[in-house]
Amino acid sequence: MRGAVASGPAYIQSRGTAMPQSNSVGSIRELVLGHFREDLVALDLQENRFSIIPDLPVARINAFIAAGGQHDPALATALQEHGLLEKALRIRDELSSYENEGLFETRWTTPATQHSWHNPLLLWRTALTLWHTGIILKTKGYAGVVSAIKNTSVRSRAAQRPDNLQRLMAHLNRAFIIDISSNKCLAYSLALCLLARRAGHNARLVVGVRTRPFASHAWVEINKEVVNDDPNLRRKLAVILDL
Structure with a gap:
């Protein structure tokens, strides 16, 4: 992405x-x-x-x-x-500064996956989550994003299958045609984060920014690793949200 x-x-x-x-x-x-x-x-x-x-x-x-x-x-x-x-x-914490480097491409695509088989029930659940995500962004914006993450806990599950996250992204890629938002990377990442948390992954939604020119971008991390985008995004952008 x-x-x-x-x-x-x-x-x-x-x-x-x-x-x-x-x-x-x-x-x-x-x-x-x-x-x-x-x-x-x-x-x-x-x-x-x-x-x-x-x-x-x-x-x-x-x-x-x-x-x-x-x-x-x-x-x-x-x-x-x-x-x-x-x-x-009303802010009490200090603001940190980061040395940002590297080229950030202002171009968005869904991530490539290694999973091709689709489960109809999972596809339906993914599409429903994506639809709700679009409604959140249109009606509540970033405040709704924060609330959605806060209200979606990581479900306790047995050991995760190695391809579980790939399955989620493959289904989300297929369902993304119904996305109604104007912020594609945020809609995709929020939907993926919610789906991953429900599946037992300790997923975090991260939003980074840059200036001159201004751009904002969202992605998902698990165990401090980017799972749906450029692995070096934290070096290229300043993190403004880490949920």
Whole structure:
């Protein structure tokens, strides 16, 4: 699977500044942040909107948070312009910076699989999950994504068959023709994550971002390994959600 460019939430760019936090499913409430090179990317879950504040060092962001928003009026103004100031001031964790490298292709395809036989019942369940995923994205956006992951626990199962995940992706590939979302990589990855969790896999949904130009992309990881995409995505993008 390759990346989808800025599909889904709108995004806004300003000249100014931004904020930090823990982006795991248990701690997310209103606002999540990522830092790509020297740009801050904020995802407002309530508004389903990305905002970009360029040329903002991580140290400045963390100092602003630690001081409760004091001593940096320019940063406070930039956040206020995006409607993010109050939400940012409720963040308590520091924002980390990552050295991103490599070329990220802004092109999306479903992943290749080694499984060709299809089970009608599993295909139906996969299609139903995909349909529900599309409804979530259209009506609730990223807030719905967080809620869906939070409410889908990893089911306790016996030892997994080695080809189980390949089976899920093969069925999802076939069902994907009915996808109704405008954010294909997110719809596919959310559906796969939910299906994998129900099948007993400890799957995580990860969303990364980049700037100049802006792009967001979603993928699934199991045991810290990408299962449906480029294995080096964490080196190429800044992670803003890890659910």
